Amino acid sequence: MIDFPHLADIVEPSPSRILMLVADGLGGLPHPETGKSELETACIPNLDWLAQRSACGLTVPVDAGVTPGSGPGHLGLFGYDPVKYTIGRGVLEAIGIGLDVRDGDVAARGNFCTVDAQGLITDRRAGRISTERCVDLSKRLSAIKLAGVETVVAPVREHRFVLMLRGVGLSPDVSETDPQKTGVAPLDPRAESAKGNKTAKLVAEWVTQARGLLADAAPANMVTLRGFSHLPQLPQVGDAYRLKPAAIAAYPMYRGLARLVGMKVIPTGMTFGEEMDTLTQHWREHDFFYLHYKPADSAGEDGDFPRKVKMLEALDAAIPRLLDMKPDVFIVAGDHSTPAVLKGHSWHPVPFLLHSQWTGGLGVAGFNERACRQGALGEFPASRVMLQALAHAGKLVKYGA
Amino acid sequence: MIDFPHLADIVEPSPSRILMLVADGLGGLPHPETGKSELETACIPNLDWLAQRSACGLTVPVDAGVTPGSGPGHLGLFGYDPVKYTIGRGVLEAIGIGLDVRDGDVAARGNFCTVDAQGLITDRRAGRISTERCVDLSKRLSAIKLAGVETVVAPVREHRFVLMLRGVGLSPDVSETDPQKTGVAPLDPRAESAKGNKTAKLVAEWVTQARGLLADAAPANMVTLRGFSHLPQLPQVGDAYRLKPAAIAAYPMYRGLARLVGMKVIPTGMTFGEEMDTLTQHWREHDFFYLHYKPADSAGEDGDFPRKVKMLEALDAAIPRLLDMKPDVFIVAGDHSTPAVLKGHSWHPVPFLLHSQWTGGLGVAGFNERACRQGALGEFPASRVMLQALAHAGKLVKYGA
Numbered sequence: 147m148i149d150f151p152h153l154a155d156i157v158e159p160s161p162s163r164i165l166m167l168v169a170d171g172l173g174g175l176p177h178p179e180t181g182k183s184e185l186e187t188a189c190i191p192n193l194d195w196l197a198q199r200s201a202c203g204l205t206v207p208v209d210a211g212v213t214p215g216s217g218p219g220h221l222g223l224f225g226y227d228p229v230k231y232t233i234g235r236g237v238l239e240a241i242g243i244g245l246d247v248r249d250g251d252v253a254a255r256g257n258f259c260t261v262d263a264q265g266l267i268t269d270r271r272a273g274r275i276s277t278e279r280c281v282d283l284s285k286r287l288s289a290i291k292l293a294g295v296e297t298v299v300a301p302v303r304e305h306r307f308v309l310m311l312r313g314v315g316l317s318p319d320v321s322e323t324d325p326q327k328t329g330v331a332p333l334d335p336r337a338e339s340a341k342g343n344k345t346a347k348l349v350a351e352w353v354t355q356a357r358g359l360l361a362d363a364a365p366a367n368m369v370t371l372r373g374f375s376h377l378p379q380l381p382q383v384g385d386a387y388r389l390k391p392a393a394i395a396a397y398p399m400y401r402g403l404a405r406l407v408g409m410k411v412i413p414t415g416m417t418f419g420e421e422m423d424t425l426t427q428h429w430r431e432h433d434f435f436y437l438h439y440k441p442a443d444s445a446g447e448d449g450d451f452p453r454k455v456k457m458l459e460a461l462d463a464a465i466p467r468l469l470d471m472k473p474d475v476f477i478v479a480g481d482h483s484t485p486a487v488l489k490g491h492s493w494h495p496v497p498f499l500l501h502s503q504w505t506g507g508l509g510v511a512g513f514n515e516r517a518c519r520q521g522a523l524g525e526f527p528a529s530r531v532m533l534q535a536l537a538h539a540g541k542l543v544k545y546g547a
Numbered sequence: 548m549i550d551f552p553h554l555a556d557i558v559e560p561s562p563s564r565i566l567m568l569v570a571d572g573l574g575g576l577p578h579p580e581t582g583k584s585e586l587e588t589a590c591i592p593n594l595d596w597l598a599q600r601s602a603c604g605l606t607v608p609v610d611a612g613v614t615p616g617s618g619p620g621h622l623g624l625f626g627y628d629p630v631k632y633t634i635g636r637g638v639l640e641a642i643g644i645g646l647d648v649r650d651g652d653v654a655a656r657g658n659f660c661t662v663d664a665q666g667l668i669t670d671r672r673a674g675r676i677s678t679e680r681c682v683d684l685s686k687r688l689s690a691i692k693l694a695g696v697e698t699v700v701a702p703v704r705e706h707r708f709v710l711m712l713r714g715v716g717l718s719p720d721v722s723e724t725d726p727q728k729t730g731v732a733p734l735d736p737r738a739e740s741a742k743g744n745k746t747a748k749l750v751a752e753w754v755t756q757a758r759g760l761l762a763d764a765a766p767a768n769m770v771t772l773r774g775f776s777h778l779p780q781l782p783q784v785g786d787a788y789r790l791k792p793a794a795i796a797a798y799p800m801y802r803g804l805a806r807l808v809g810m811k812v813i814p815t816g817m818t819f820g821e822e823m824d825t826l827t828q829h830w831r832e833h834d835f836f837y838l839h840y841k842p843a844d845s846a847g848e849d850g851d852f853p854r855k856v857k858m859l860e861a862l863d864a865a866i867p868r869l870l871d872m873k874p875d876v877f878i879v880a881g882d883h884s885t886p887a888v889l890k891g892h893s894w895h896p897v898p899f900l901l902h903s904q905w906t907g908g909l910g911v912a913g914f915n916e917r918a919c920r921q922g923a924l925g926e927f928p929a930s931r932v933m934l935q936a937l938a939h940a941g942k943l944v945k946y947g948a
Binding site: 537 | 576577578579581582583584609610611612613614615616617618619620629630633634639886888889891892894895916920921925926
């Protein structure tokens with residue numbers, strides 16, 4: 147949790163409400179033809195109006211030059227140093243598809259791959275089989291039974307799936323079987339500690355059975371596994387900040403992350419409009435809301451500059467409804483940048499605004515990468531966002547006399 | 548001390564002089580009607596002129612969102628990480644009213660409180676009795692005698708007082724007696740380590756006698772105690788920086804803090820004019836001066852925007868006299884912000900300027916929150932100020948060959 151060792155001494159509950167809107171992949175880069183980023187191109191009068199009355203800045207999700215995944219990107223915004231607090235890859239993948247990972251479960255990321263007659267890998271991604279095929283083959287692998295352990299095999303997309311084991315005495319101390327190159331056989335799963343012996347044996351047995359079941363399924367005739375992990379033990383947001391936090395997010399990954407940090411995850415629909423309906427209905431029940439907006443990121447991932455612009459404009463149109471809720475602190479942040487020109491997440495700092503009754507006159511010209519750098523908060527680590535939120539919500543008392 | 552592990556290797560005395568003017572509560576926030584902060588509203592031609600020829604920036608006293616008290620705010624400016632170096636609350640309160648706390652003494656913050664016939668607390672602050680009443684009752688409690696130990700009871704204001712014990716073998720390892728809620732009795736002081744046994748017994752005896760003496764003094768018919776503490780052992784400014792440092796401050800709190808870090812505290816009068824007279828008289832005797840200016844903070848605490856503006860203008864008028872002393876490095880800093888709109892200390896970064904023969908051409912448009920952000924130093928931790936001061940004074944040699 148927040149790396150301020152005296153936090154418990156200064157945090158104090160109050161009736162004020164914080165609304166943190168996370169626009170996934172918010173930040174961008176200039177279009178080569180116009181020299182303007184997605185936010186600078188979009189017509190976003192409400193966000194611009196807000197930025198003129200907000201403490202603005204740029205958040206650094208992890209570190210200079212480091213591109214975060216969704217896990218570290220969100221952990222930072224929730225106040226966790228994403229270098230110190232990590233989530234295993236298997237667990238993150240499982241959460242991302244909505245699996246109900248519980249304490250003691252072990253999850254791993256799986257790849258379908260192609261092996262030749264000698265069992266040597268010829269394609270680590272099985273020619274990127276279709277997601278439909280992945281669903282079929284995952285179902286086939288679900289037939290594998292292991293003594294005393296429940297197994298779940300769930301498709302992710304293309305060649306990727308999740309293997310989850312549930313039972314007593316399981317450990318994530320198992321080495322990965324992906325050799326990270328072709329021309330060699332998948333590695334055997336080995337225990338990385340005495341605790342891992344039982345699990346390594348079970349995984350070896352599972353892989354043997356999988357090899358048999360997939361014999362006729364070329365190019366997806368074998369599997370590799372990596373990122374064996376337990377649920378991480380994270381300090382809980384409610385305890386650390388003395389908040390009653392809730393999360394509203396359409397996608398499983400974000401619901402899962404919110405659950406990991408101890409937020410109450412409120413069921414909602416798949417559109418942002420439905421998310422806002424949910425917010426309205428539950429507004430009186432919590433003093434902190436994390437509200438997730440996905441479409442801008444998806445457009446950025448697709449490299450679709452005009453669609454990202456459009457999705458930012460759609461977000462902008464929703465702002466008045468959020469302001470009508472009268473949050474004491476309203477934050478618009480991003481977990482990372484997803485510049486359309488890069489077609490993926492990037493390392494660039496992310497525009498940020500915090501609006502409260504104390505931020506009048508602190509604003510900048512508009513809400514975008516260039517203007518936010520001139521804001522009252524400058525460039526700062528995302529893991530400091532929660533301190534700013536608590537301070538502006540009047541939930542922090544003086545440190546020292 | 549400064550978190551630069553090789554400081555001792557590079558610091559070198561020189562005849563140059565550093566003058567650090569600390570304008571208490573310097574930073575502010577925009578007035579809702581004008582959109583301009585106190586500094587932006589004030590007519591401060593001398594500070595503006597200086598800012599145009601200085602390395603400017605914004606200091607972060609403790610951390611994002613963290614509002615410092617005077618202790619952490621000043622420790623930072625003197626080069627101490629205020630998260631690492633802390634001063635006990637009892638000692639800080641004692642220092643704040645000018646008590647002569649010595650090594651081995653134990654000081655605690657006291658509250659007069661109200662208890663009912665069953666001894667349960669009904670008001671933790673005794674209805675905030677007048678300071679006059681506090682003075683009377685503190686005098687009454689001064690009559691308490693403890694075997695082998697000298698006791699001092701000194702009024703602070705309203706319901707607050709300081710209890711100080713002086714004797715051999717005293718320890719601050721005593722639990723606080725304030726239960727932090729009403730409807731329960733004050734807690735008994737308990738030893739928090741074997742070392743604390745003797746002191747806990749003495750404090751219990753003192754509380755018993757206090758209860759008797761206050762029986763007829765409702766609403767102030769009982770006391771609670773907390774923040775038992777010794778003088779902290781802080782590295783000394785003179786040793787660490789190889790300086791001969793002096794402090795000139797009208798208020799006891801700041802003189803006490805300066806003494807804690809090893810500055811020579813020069814007696815002075817209650818006005819800033821008298822402080823400057825003192826500075827002039829002793830200018831040749833030291834190579835570092837900490838000069839404290841209080842009135843802007845007091846106005847901010849009162850929520851009096853126009854008066855804070857006026858007090859900043861009064862400070863500005865004094866600048867030429869300070870420049871006439873020809874300090875080699877002249878710093879204008881604040882220990883924290885005290886925006887009039889917040890009526891108290893705040894977490895906002897604080898305008899800062901450092902003027903020396905090497906800062907011509909580095910300046911910004913004027914001396915205020917907005918302009919300083921664009922300065923040569925940007926936003927930086929207050930605990931880095933001393934390194935900048937020493938460097939610009941030519942007191943740091945090259946690190947590494």
